[in-house]
Structure formats: structure tokens, C-alpha cells
Amino acid sequence: MKIAIAGAGAMGSRFALMLAQAGNNVLMIDGWQAHIDAIKANGLQANYNGEEVVVKIPIVSQTEVPSDEKFELIILFTKAMQLESMLQSIKGIIDQNTKVLCLLNGIGHEDIIEKFVPMENIFIGNTMWTAGLEGPGKAKLFGEGYLELQNLGENSEDNAKEIADVLSEAKLDARYSENIRYSIYKKACVNGTMNGLCTLLDANMASVGATSTIKVMCQLIVKEFASVADKEGVKLNQDEVLELIYGSFNPETIGLHYPSMHQDLIKNKRLTEIDYINGVISRKGIKYGIPTPYCDFLTQLIHAKEEIMEAK
Amino acid sequence: MKIAIAGAGAMGSRFALMLAQAGNNVLMIDGWQAHIDAIKANGLQANYNGEEVVVKIPIVSQTEVPSDEKFELIILFTKAMQLESMLQSIKGIIDQNTKVLCLLNGIGHEDIIEKFVPMENIFIGNTMWTAGLEGPGKAKLFGEGYLELQNLGENSEDNAKEIADVLSEAKLDARYSENIRYSIYKKACVNGTMNGLCTLLDANMASVGATSTIKVMCQLIVKEFASVADKEGVKLNQDEVLELIYGSFNPETIGLHYPSMHQDLIKNKRLTEIDYINGVISRKGIKYGIPTPYCDFLTQLIHAKEEIMEAK
Numbered sequence A, B: 001m002k003i004a005i006a007g008a009g010a011m012g013s014r015f016a017l018m019l020a021q022a023g024n025n026v027l028m029i030d031g032w033q034a035h036i037d038a039i040k041a042n043g044l045q046a047n048y049n050g051e052e053v054v055v056k057i058p059i060v061s062q063t064e065v066p067s068d069e070k071f072e073l074i075i076l077f078t079k080a081m082q083l084e085s086m087l088q089s090i091k092g093i094i095d096q097n098t099k100v101l102c103l104l105n106g107i108g109h110e111d112i113i114e115k116f117v118p119m120e121n122i123f124i125g126n127t128m129w130t131a132g133l134e135g136p137g138k139a140k141l142f143g144e145g146y147l148e149l150q151n152l153g154e155n156s157e158d159n160a161k162e163i164a165d166v167l168s169e170a171k172l173d174a175r176y177s178e179n180i181r182y183s184i185y186k187k188a189c190v191n192g193t194m195n196g197l198c199t200l201l202d203a204n205m206a207s208v209g210a211t212s213t214i215k216v217m218c219q220l221i222v223k224e225f226a227s228v229a230d231k232e233g234v235k236l237n238q239d240e241v242l243e244l245i246y247g248s249f250n251p252e253t254i255g256l257h258y259p260s261m262h263q264d265l266i267k268n269k270r271l272t273e274i275d276y277i278n279g280v281i282s283r284k285g286i287k288y289g290i291p292t293p294y295c296d297f298l299t300q301l302i303h304a305k306e307e308i309m310e311a312k
Helices: A010-021 A033-042 A080-093 A157-169 A180-201 A205-209 A214-231 A238-247 A260-267 A278-288 A293-308 B010-021 B033-042 B080-093 B157-169 B180-201 B205-209 B214-231 B238-247 B260-267 B278-288 B293-308
Strands: A002-006 A025-030 A044-048 A051-055 A059-061 A073-076 A099-102 A122-127 A132-135 A138-141 A147-151 A174-176 B002-006 B025-030 B044-048 B051-055 B059-061 B073-076 B099-102 B122-127 B132-135 B138-141 B147-151 B174-176
Touching: A002 A010, A002 A080, A010 A025, A010 A044, A010 A051, A010 A132, A010 A138, A010 A157, A025 A033, A025 A080, A033 A059, A073 A080, A099 A157, A122 A157, A122 A180, A147 A157, A147 A180, A157 A174, A180 A205, A180 A214, A180 A238, A180 A260, A180 A278, A180 A293, A180 B293, A205 B293, A214 A238, A214 A278, A214 A293, A214 B293, A260 A293, A278 A293, A293 B180, A293 B205, A293 B214, A293 B293, B002 B010, B002 B080, B010 B025, B010 B044, B010 B051, B010 B132, B010 B138, B010 B157, B025 B033, B025 B080, B033 B059, B073 B080, B099 B157, B122 B157, B122 B180, B147 B157, B147 B180, B157 B174, B180 B205, B180 B214, B180 B238, B180 B260, B180 B278, B180 B293, B214 B238, B214 B278, B214 B293, B260 B293, B278 B293
Parallel strands: A002 A025, A002 A073, A025 A059, A044 A138, A073 A099, A099 A122, A147 A174, B002 B025, B002 B073, B025 B059, B044 B138, B073 B099, B099 B122, B147 B174
Antiparallel strands: A044 A051, A122 A147, A132 A138, B044 B051, B122 B147, B132 B138
């Protein structure tokens, strides 16, 4: 299949590599010039479960996307705040047959994608794969994962299953979901607690999880997510979600890790995705008349911290 | 006058020194042994507006307060969380004539003092003096200030004015206030915004004040203080309070300073007074049926940070 990976950072590199290895015709599109140059010069290098691999995959800058080629599938993997400019850049490779699969963190990206793609061609998903970048052109890909995806358009279930098949042939273990919004909200609750709190408190998940106030903070944040989700027909089981969050405190599994937002802001002084995690709950809360003070305050605090750290 | 200073840290040292210099019979009481030992050995040393002074003032440990002596005035200057144990320690020097003046930061200390002292002998105040400690037994006392105080008992106005006179004779510029609760709430709003936010964001007041979200955070926190104050008959002018807070952002006046809570927790890994600033608004909010999510969340976050930092 002819596939473009729009946003070829750590996770985009994983998908590009695995899809290319399975014989698909893959193009990577990114905005980070040093990364692009390295991949053009040396191919995409990866430590892939302990083995050093190099795969030649074409890559172009977001500013020089060809407009004469059309793609069958585009997988969106940008940071949330870069989504709209990426879609603007890749307009030329989208036609009426192009399916667009959004695997970004956070909630509500379809509101932006819809401006560029008809709903019947939009698919959203939720990935449990992990990935890291060791430097420009060099990925670190360990462990196993899977993803779930679903069509947003009413009559596109077969297309969703077809996309899942293509991904699964590349060993990405993609599963068709009957209720992807539930999975997305559930994952957003994990991000909406651990990301912001670990960033603000400058601590890993085990440390934050060991404090006496973490549970009440998580409960109140999840309650806000659940109230908003409920207005969208998604009935979150708050106890189940909280158990999932509390599971991340375990130092013997993932508790000693710092969530991606901590890496972005505290380690790398980059802007965070807070507006697409807690911030979107605040915005939807206003729309539905639901107070969301914990999400509001957390979003305001993270933005203040971004500005104090001069994040870019 | 025979005066005990219960809690002889930075600010207690200022008051002890100035009151002793004016001829009062002063006893310092404290819980920090190195500080007590230094003052016993060398007297209280201070850089007092640039001049090095040494004053011999008796000091005792909180654990060895004499019970045969009674005092006319006791000024409370502990950290909020140490107030009750201090009162327990000094019970023996309080009789029916002893006036107790509370100058602690925060709100609602009278609820604790009342257990040890009849209301007619309780006076509360609000000080604008500053003070620092350079080490055990050594204070740094710069600048000018004043304080306001008022009786809590109905018929104790004359006594309040008498205490103010004694303090003013020692150049402490004490003013009788008709509405001390208003001043205390106003100051608590400054502490309730700047202390917690600068601590959590690890930044000084000018940096925090320069962020795009600071004003909305301050507005929402002050609104919670005002709603609670209103239930206690204190009508806070929120605009006036906010102007006072915004004034602290100015880098040419006090903006480059870190509030005391930041010094306590981030610099010295000490427990904070958050339970007596924002936490008391949360507790009173429950009592009055007023939601106080910003004060709740800030209190929870600061407690989490205390535990992560293993503050003592």
C-alpha cells in the first residue's frame, strides 16, 4: 500500500520502519531538518529490540511535499499542536480515496482533520506501542504493543478493517474497535493525570503515585473527563480508569518512567500537548456547561511553566 | 513590660531585639536547639539596617519553659503547624492576665489559641515587617514596616491599644485596626496565590507574574478566598486585592524575591504552611458549602511536592 507517515518522530519512525519492512511503499514527512537530513544521508537507523537495523525510506520536509502524488493511506503522528500545519502542508497528496488515520495523543483531533478530509475517510486510533529517538535519524524501538482503530464515517467499517489488516501484516497488531472513543478517553485520562502532574511536580510516576494526595487528584481529574465524555455518549467506568492509572505507579513496571510531557518540557524545554489533553476537557466543559476546575488549573499551570522555561 | 516571644525565628528575633532595646523584659522561646545555644553563648546577633548589633536576651527551649513565671504579653511567631505544640509548651506562663498576640501568617489561628487562652485575651495582627536569619543566632533585619492588630474579645479594645503602644515605643509602628480580619484576609490572598504558585512553578514572583495565565489563576483563587471571607462577614474587594498581588510582580520592587514557602520547601526542604493558607479556605469551604477547587488542588499539589522532596 502507498502510505505516508505525516510526523516521523519516534513513533512515526516505528510505523514507517515496520510498514516498509513489510513491503509497503512508505514516504516519511517531517518538520525537523536535522532528522530529515540524517535519514536522507544514512537511511532510518534503529535499535530494533536490540538489533541495529538501517532501512532506506524516502523522507521529505513538510515544506516540500509533492503535490502530484496521491496516497492511499496517511498516518498522522505529529505533536497535537503541529497537526493543522501538517495537514495544510500535505493537502496536495490527499484525494477522495485517501484514508487518513489519526494516532495522535489526546482528544478531538477530528475537529481539525475534518477541515481537510471528508469524515468517511477519517479513522482514529489509539496506540499502545512505544518508541524513542536517540538523535536525528536514529530510533530506539523496544517491546511489544498493539493499536486499536475505528472509522468515524458511518459506512467505513470495511475500510477500517482493511487498514487494520495492512498494519497487522507489518506486525503492528492493529485491532478494529467497536468503540474507539472509549479507548481514547481512557488513555486521555492516563495522560490527563500523569503527564501534567509528573511535569509540574518534576517526578516520575512511582514518586507521584506514592504521595498521599495523588488519588484524590486523579479522582477529581478523571471525574471531569467522565462528565465531558458522558455528554459525547461515552460512558467511562471511572473505577476501571483509576485502576489503570494507579497501575502506572508500580516501580516494577513503568513507575520509574517520566511521562512524555515531562520529557518534552522539563528535559527538552519543548511546548507540551496540554491543550489537547486537559485543555480540551476545559474547552468541551465550557461548551457543555460542565465545570472542569482541575483540568483548567492544570492547563494554566503547565502553560505558566512552559513560559517560565521559555519552551519552544 | 514582661514579654515572651514564642517562636524566635527571623521575625521573632526582630521583635525580641526591638522590644528589648526599648527596655522591655523579654524572653525568647524557640524549638531550634542550635539557635538557642548560639543566643545563649553569644547573645542575639543581628545585621540591623547595616549595623552589626549584639543584644543579650534570655532564651529557653520550648521543652524547658519555666512554669513559675507569668508574662503580661506573649507574642506568637511560630510556623503555623507548630502553633499548637508551642501553646502546649507555654501553658505554664499564661495566667488570666496574660495577653496573647498572634502574628502568624495565615487564617484561623484563633481556633487553636482559644483552647489555651480566653477570647478576651486574644489579639490578632498582621505584620508588614520583614526579617531573615543568616544562621543560628544571627538575624538580618532590613527595611521598615508596620503592623496592625485588634482584639478578638468584645471589650478588649483598650488592651489592644495598650499593646500597640508598647510595640510602637519599640519603633515597631503598631496600629490599632478596626477591621483586622480584612487585613488578614487580604494578606492571606497574597500568600494564597504567590506562595503556592511560585513554589510549584519554582520561579520568583516576577517570572510567575509575567506568564499569560497568572491573572486568571489569581482571580480564581482570590474569588474562593472572597467567598469564604464573605461568610465570615468580611467583604473583600477583589479588585483591590488583585492589584496588591499584581504589584508583587514588579521586578523593581519585590518581584525578584521568592516567597517564604519557596524558601521553606524548594530551598530548605521544610514542610510548608499551605494548610493554613489555601488549606484553611478548603476546610472553611466545606463548612460553608462553597466549592474551592483551586485552593483544594493547590494544597494537594504542594503536599505532594513536600512528600516527593521528603520535606521535614
